[in-house]
Amino acid sequence: MCTGILTLNHDLFFMKKWLTLLFLSPIVGCWAQSVDLGRYQELPDPKPVNSASWTAVKTGQNVSFATADVRYAKHTAPDSKTLQKSWKAQAWKGEKVHTQAVIWSATPLSNVGLSWSDLNDAKGHKIPAGSVSAGFVRYVMTDGLSPTGDGCDERPPGKYDSSLVADPIDLVKVLDVPKHTTQPVWLSVSVPPTTPAGLYTGTLSVASSGAKPTVLTYSIDVQNRSLPAPKDWKFHLDLWQNPYSVARVHSVKVWSKEHWDLMRPYMKMLADAGQKSITATIINDPWRSQTEDVYGSMVQWTKKKDGTWAYDYTIFDQWVTYMMELGVDRFINCYSMIPWNLKFSYYDEAARKDTFIVAKTGTPEYEAHWRPMLTDFARHLKAKGWFEKTTIAMDERPMAAMQQALALIKSVDKDFRLSLAGLYHPELEQDLIDYCVATNQTVDKATMQRRRQAGFNTTYYTCCTERYPNTFTFSPPAEAAWISWHAASKGYDGYLRWAYNCWVKDPLRDSRFRTWPAGDTYIVYPGPRTSIRFERLIEGIQDYEKIRILKDEFRAKGQTDKAQQLEKALNTFEVSALANTPAATHLQPAKALLNSF
Structure with missing residues (x-):
């Protein structure tokens, strides 16, 4: 509406x-x-398999950390430029952080399952596995805007080009991955508010029938700052x-x-x-x-x-x-x-x-x-x-x-x-x-x-x-x-x-x-x-709260240099700028600055 x-x-x-x-x-x-609402079959992909993207993919289970900024195409092998060997995030106490991993294979994978560990620091503290979640990102049919960019119009079937996009995060624990398929995984870590500051390391494991489990290692740098509970945002x-x-x-x-x-x-x-x-x-x-x-x-x-x-x-x-x-x-x-x-x-x-x-x-x-x-x-x-x-x-x-x-x-x-x-x-x-x-x-x-x-x-x-x-x-x-x-x-x-x-x-x-x-x-x-x-929307709301808290702190402490740095970053968030610069390009340096204070 x-x-x-x-x-x-x-x-x-x-x-x-x-x-x-x-x-x-x-x-x-x-x-x-x-x-x-249980297990369900996605609709057929209107787009054909991108065969060229799979020619160099090695046989069997391939797994890597990726980026939360990309909706990976179902039948195209992931672009290597978007893949990461590891993931390191900065977080405040009480903050939820996330990333995406991808599983891809030129051959079928059956009974693909996810498991994860506690995150531990060097002093014996931990973020329990119960504060971590990982789920398969499923594909849903979408369309697009009109050629003139309008979205408020009648949309009979077939009026606009349709395709499958990655968006819902499923509840199933085990999933089959057909050949020539990219299967994203959403990994979230909710840092408990009482977590001591420090560097915490954990693992995400991906296993499938007949394949050796792939173990991805990642770390969360918990800063000595606290985010209020959502009800207090x-x-x-x-x-x-x-x-x-x-x-x-x-x-x-x-x-x-x-x-x-x-x-x-x-x-x-x-x-x-x-x-x-x-x-x-x-x-x-x-x-x-x-x-x-x-x-x-x-x-x-x-x-x-x-x-x-x-x-x-x-x-x-x-x-x-x-x-x-x-x-x-x-x-x-x-x-x-x-x-x-x-x-x-x-x-x-x-x-x-x-x-x-x-x-x-x-x-x-x-x-x-x-x-x-x-x-x-x-x-x-x-x-x-x-x-x-x-x-x-x-x-x-x-x-x-x-x-x-x-x-x-x-x-x-x-x-x-x-x-x-x-x-x-x-x-x-x-x-x-x-x-x-x-x-x-x-x-x-x-x-x-x-x-x-x-x-x-x-x-x-x-x-x-x-x-x-x-x-x-x-x-x-x-x-x-x-x-x-x-x-x-x-x-x-x-x-x-x-x-x-x-x-x-x-x-x-x-x-x-x-x-x-x-x-x-x-x-x-x-x-x-x-x-x-929804998860990215929550991410932005958490950033808003961090900005608010830091602004109050800078004002109280007379830290005008820091306040000006933050204000300069905020001034780039004009709607008109999105015409030529992707939102991710705006966010990455701004979030890095936010987490540097």
Whole structure:
């Protein structure tokens, strides 16, 4: 879902193409179609084997460290220029670091398995093997941008060139590697916060049937600096959650006990990335059925026989409590008073049926529908102790519509909090505690600093509009980390992406969607499986935290030389620079500088 400049174009498109779904469909139960979450077969590669790349490859199992900046092609032998005999990383205490290794073979390999050791230093300290993980990177179908670089368009099958790309990190422990195949491996080390500083060495072993195990040695230089726990990160991460997608892929009824249990590891993984906002829907289908799994309302609206209204907050309360228990508790962002189709569903007690009205902002019908709800919602939130955390959230809409909605909200309770993702409107920003703007918008640092001091939040987002930086499945992996460096450069408090898990029909095998670039709708996979994109995004957030901590230290100690060095590096993170310089080329020297302090 792209907010901002292209929202109205989206409106016109969806008005023609995706008019309606039965509005109770996601509430009654799960969709019939589900996803095979166990072992699965990747789709055939549309690209032929690059035979020339395999001519010099020796027979049998080949294994090497590689780089996290490359999505290795499945049927092309890895470029030797990207391979490394060893891996050495620098890390703060509490930081997660990662790299990629590759396995490749001109002949079939069966029962390929991974194992790893503790990391030990020379003084008897260790990073336990339980803090290390390694997983096979699988291949998923992707597409690309249009020839003009546009991503916000209808995408029937075959419109754009498709290919397999490495992205999901699988849960399987053993995998067969066919001949003429490159099989990436993602290696992560989460340094425990109590680890003494020092140089730690460990091994990653790759074994397959009939082959001698290959042992790769690597080291982590743990610095005498500490990264806070993710719940204490200042970076404001807002990846919108879709609980309805979890129900569909697992074939369970929405809001059943099974659904709540299955969601936990997904939302825990998000919380561990530093997620700050809860995505809550207070109306049905706020984005006009644009996703594979339509968002239902977490509040049940009932018009009584006498014309008064009743609101059931049971699901809303359960969802908010659930996410807060996982540590996601900065904002409860409630969508939306201005849905794309201005359609508002409710149960009519007199008619004994579900129905809806269509009402524009500023009309008597709109006010009659929303004023009672907002009044009761404010009462309920205050009783729960959530009023200060809750925002009435919306996407970019025509200025008159936004001003009318804001006026109504404030007339009900002047202390209601508001959130907007869209263009930058100086005339609105003082009313918006949570304001997210597009990459092409400019918010001066003085305004952001004033907002920060007032407890307000200013972030930026990417969507289908941006060629770069982005987190499509075909985006260069380093762009996901680059995103947070750009936030640090411009003074933003964080980053928003509209979908954590709005999965397509077959998300493990095919990330393409009917309207936007592949991967636009989700960044993690069913399982739950993490991804190269998600891990690199976390990497950038950790860098943002390190930058923040170092800036505070340099300021407190009067270390202006170090502060200027860091600022000079940050000034290179301009979106326009990505037109000619890959994100990885920006990041490598900047990260080296960051870890030198």
